Amino acid sequence: MKKTIIEARNLYKEFGKNAVVKHINFTIAENEFVTFLGPSGCGKTTILRMIAGFEIPTSGQIFLYDKVINDIPAYLRPLNTVFQNYALFPHMDVFENIAFSMRIKKQEAKAIEAKVAELLEVVNLSGYEQRDIASLSGGQQQRVAIARALANDPKVLLLDEPLSALDLKMRKEMQIELKKIQREVKKTFIYVTHDQEEALTLSDKIIVLNHGEIQQSGTPIDIYNEPINTFVADFIGESNIIDGTMTKDFEVEFLGKRFLCVDKRPSLETDRVQVVIRPEDIEIGQCLEHTINGVVTSIVFKGVHYEIIVQCSESEYDFMIHTTDYHEINKHVGLDFGPDDIHIMKAG
Amino acid sequence: MKKVLRNVYLYLMLLFLYAPILVLMVYSFNASKSRGQWGGFTLEWYRRLFMDANIQSALYYTVMIAILATIISTIAGTVSSIGIFLYGNKAQKVMLNVNYIPVINPDIVTGVSMMILFAFVSMRQGFATMLIAHITFCIPYVILSVLPKLRQMDVNLIEAAMDLGARPMQIINKVVLAEIRPGIITGALFAFTLSIDDFVISFFTTGSGVSNLSIYVYSMAKRGISPEINALSTLMILTVTLLLFIINRRSNKKTKTTGERI
Amino acid sequence: MNKNMRVLGLPYVVWMLIFICLPILLLGVYSFTDNTGNFSLENFKSFFTPIYIRILLNSLYLAFISTVICFILGYPVAYMIAKIPAEKKRNTFLLLFILPMWMNFLLRTYSWMTLLGNNGLINALLQALSLPQLNLLYNSGAVLLGMVYNFLPFMIYPIYSILIKIDENYITAAGDLGANPRQAFTKITFPLSIPGVITGITMVFMPAVSTFVIPSLLGGGQNMLIGNLIEQQLMQAGNWHFGSAASLIMMTIILLAMQFMNRFDKTQQKNMEMLA
Numbered sequence: 001m002k003k004t005i006i007e008a009r010n011l012y013k014e015f016g017k018n019a020v021v022k023h024i025n026f027t028i029a030e031n032e033f034v035t036f037l038g039p040s041g042c043g044k045t046t047i048l049r050m051i052a053g054f055e056i057p058t059s060g061q062i063f064l065y066d067k068v069i070n071d072i073p074a075y076l077r078p079l080n081t082v083f084q085n086y087a088l089f090p091h092m093d094v095f096e097n098i099a100f101s102m103r104i105k106k107q108e109a110k111a112i113e114a115k116v117a118e119l120l121e122v123v124n125l126s127g128y129e130q131r132d133i134a135s136l137s138g139g140q141q142q143r144v145a146i147a148r149a150l151a152n153d154p155k156v157l158l159l160d161e162p163l164s165a166l167d168l169k170m171r172k173e174m175q176i177e178l179k180k181i182q183r184e185v186k187k188t189f190i191y192v193t194h195d196q197e198e199a200l201t202l203s204d205k206i207i208v209l210n211h212g213e214i215q216q217s218g219t220p221i222d223i224y225n226e227p228i229n230t231f232v233a234d235f236i237g238e239s240n241i242i243d244g245t246m247t248k249d250f251e252v253e254f255l256g257k258r259f260l261c262v263d264k265r266p267s268l269e270t271d272r273v274q275v276v277i278r279p280e281d282i283e284i285g286q287c288l289e290h291t292i293n294g295v296v297t298s299i300v301f302k303g304v305h306y307e308i309i310v311q312c313s314e315s316e317y318d319f320m321i322h323t324t325d326y327h328e329i330n331k332h333v334g335l336d337f338g339p340d341d342i343h344i345m346k347a348g
Numbered sequence: 349m350k351k352v353l354r355n356v357y358l359y360l361m362l363l364f365l366y367a368p369i370l371v372l373m374v375y376s377f378n379a380s381k382s383r384g385q386w387g388g389f390t391l392e393w394y395r396r397l398f399m400d401a402n403i404q405s406a407l408y409y410t411v412m413i414a415i416l417a418t419i420i421s422t423i424a425g426t427v428s429s430i431g432i433f434l435y436g437n438k439a440q441k442v443m444l445n446v447n448y449i450p451v452i453n454p455d456i457v458t459g460v461s462m463m464i465l466f467a468f469v470s471m472r473q474g475f476a477t478m479l480i481a482h483i484t485f486c487i488p489y490v491i492l493s494v495l496p497k498l499r500q501m502d503v504n505l506i507e508a509a510m511d512l513g514a515r516p517m518q519i520i521n522k523v524v525l526a527e528i529r530p531g532i533i534t535g536a537l538f539a540f541t542l543s544i545d546d547f548v549i550s551f552f553t554t555g556s557g558v559s560n561l562s563i564y565v566y567s568m569a570k571r572g573i574s575p576e577i578n579a580l581s582t583l584m585i586l587t588v589t590l591l592l593f594i595i596n597r598r599s600n601k602k603t604k605t606t607g608e609r610i
Numbered sequence: 611m612n613k614n615m616r617v618l619g620l621p622y623v624v625w626m627l628i629f630i631c632l633p634i635l636l637l638g639v640y641s642f643t644d645n646t647g648n649f650s651l652e653n654f655k656s657f658f659t660p661i662y663i664r665i666l667l668n669s670l671y672l673a674f675i676s677t678v679i680c681f682i683l684g685y686p687v688a689y690m691i692a693k694i695p696a697e698k699k700r701n702t703f704l705l706l707f708i709l710p711m712w713m714n715f716l717l718r719t720y721s722w723m724t725l726l727g728n729n730g731l732i733n734a735l736l737q738a739l740s741l742p743q744l745n746l747l748y749n750s751g752a753v754l755l756g757m758v759y760n761f762l763p764f765m766i767y768p769i770y771s772i773l774i775k776i777d778e779n780y781i782t783a784a785g786d787l788g789a790n791p792r793q794a795f796t797k798i799t800f801p802l803s804i805p806g807v808i809t810g811i812t813m814v815f816m817p818a819v820s821t822f823v824i825p826s827l828l829g830g831g832q833n834m835l836i837g838n839l840i841e842q843q844l845m846q847a848g849n850w851h852f853g854s855a856a857s858l859i860m861m862t863i864i865l866l867a868m869q870f871m872n873r874f875d876k877t878q879q880k881n882m883e884m885l886a
Contacts, residue, residue: 054782074785081786087779091801101787152788354690361687365710368721371731375724431619446626454820456837457861460844461633468636484629516615547716562716569720569827573727581717588712
């Protein structure tokens, strides 16, 4: 078991009368890459700013190891932040930006020089010491911002949507780069984003937030495969969400048919559930007795696969399917999926 | 605590800035001619002020010159801006540098050099020379307000107008002027406030018999303090404050309505 | 609009030649000639004698001191206003501090006469308290006070406009990197506000050097500054050639000072672009 480095207990924050973070609890382990994921306004940035010390919690505690850090000002916390728009000091060159925190600590010039060189190596910008901030591309500024935040050997690195200002290609490159840097420097990274794909790619653990509350937390695979409610299912990847009923353990009924599944009948007062099936888990085949049958109403080429909409014959439910096979519009098809592909959630 | 200190400092500085003006205004209602004591409330100094023919003429010249200088420099400055805007980079830069001279040159140098010019061409100093001087120092401000608006203007607008069959003059009337209007208004306000407030340049470029309010106040103040100047000052300060208030409210309203439209 | 419409700029080019370029050219001609119109360096020779040099140095000295005082008083004002979180309150304060810029310069100077004069308010108060009266008016102190009073808003406004544009994130980032609030100010906020400081210094120093109203109303006869000298030579002594030379010298000094300040500014300019 890894050691817990950051913990929040009953953390609550309101601005005026507006509660932004509602009594949440979470733990973050050493050297973990943890992502707070959620739509804008879900409170993820506020949580990050409270950890950094830019916002003071209204109530609840934040622990660093076993010490409450609520009242420690940002400049005394051994945590550093990579800002969304980088916030690189425009009147300093690359070297001075990275050296800033070491100069504040009055470290020796020799040591500073060595550390800056080492960090520039880590972020792949060796030789850029004397460059002006304004002359750097977005991706390069991003790297400088990371190097600057790492200069003080922080216990935790906080990243606030750091890739949102970059274009798609650059963003993909930086994702890989970030993961590489994290492995190299062996530090805890706390990352905030609204981009589910980014979260799935980078994280060891994802904490999904909505309206200031934690919806689900777990590994990317858990969250993707076993979303706990419709919000998570909908937010992480695309899904078909259908109302259904548990008829017994390992059997669920929806759209008038019964299917085997891998979940037990939940011990709730109701048997009503919601069923999630990912678009890529559905196979298009022939209309059969036991399959859900329908008509192809649209097919769009998405590059790697086709996105096909099949409208169910009886219920008019639209299924979304990702497949590499082409199917003509108006073709009658049957939808096939196995017990593993059916994810049961409590009805929301 | 910090906030208290901040407020104390800011209010002290405001006291420093406004106390002399307020004292001056209060004294304009003082019946006693000596500043030491309060002789009761009076409007006597205001009455004398309105009877004074010199002040009436100074007021006339101040307003007259300000209005004429504003109108002329706004029109000339706008037309010139369009001309300058169309020149290439290099020529534009030279023109703007010369245009900038009256802005950065100390007023006294502008005043003295124009005085020498009028003497050189044997022009009798008076209303006309003062007006010319005012126009000369107002146009640069109009250009500096209008030209940025021209530069911000979307080139596509002009091309769209041409595409739709507008001739050059029509383009200017229907498209360009509408686009740069805020700049023109700012420039005109600049010109008016600068002209109505000017002392130094007017002082050097006017002739006998023609003085504006500033010159009048100066010549009286040099002789010492007098209750009539206090009264005149009070009126001038109140007028400017009122004007600013109106301008401010107007621009506030405007941003509000445009804000709604967006 | 097409290139033909460039002609719209021509009348003003002619106007500028006659009313901007020619006057300065004439100023130069007058400086280098004597009464008979012959070339002469006599005006400059007589300017560079102790009596006039002292006037020049005194002008520069008073302008310098008043600029420093305006900076010391004005920077905190600009900073405090910029830090007021409520926008409405901030704008009200700003308006109050720059409103005097629109009030007639002469009246603002004159208003101090009512306060400082021998039978002005301050002395009346002293008398009421049976304290000895002071000679507050007609000395260098009064001139300095007049300069600071008149030009303070010109220092506050440009500094404020830069401070308000500085991204709050820079300060947050500095704090994040271990700078305490004081270090964040000296290392980030102040360096970033230098362009505003330079504009402020220029806007105070220039009119302070060239003013003749303030010394003439508050300084009395013995506190002559270069502005008074020019005014006196042209309006009273009728020595236009000498007055022109004095103007030219003052103009040169001011332009050199601006050039010097601009060079300071150059290094900051690209930073400004990022801030904008």
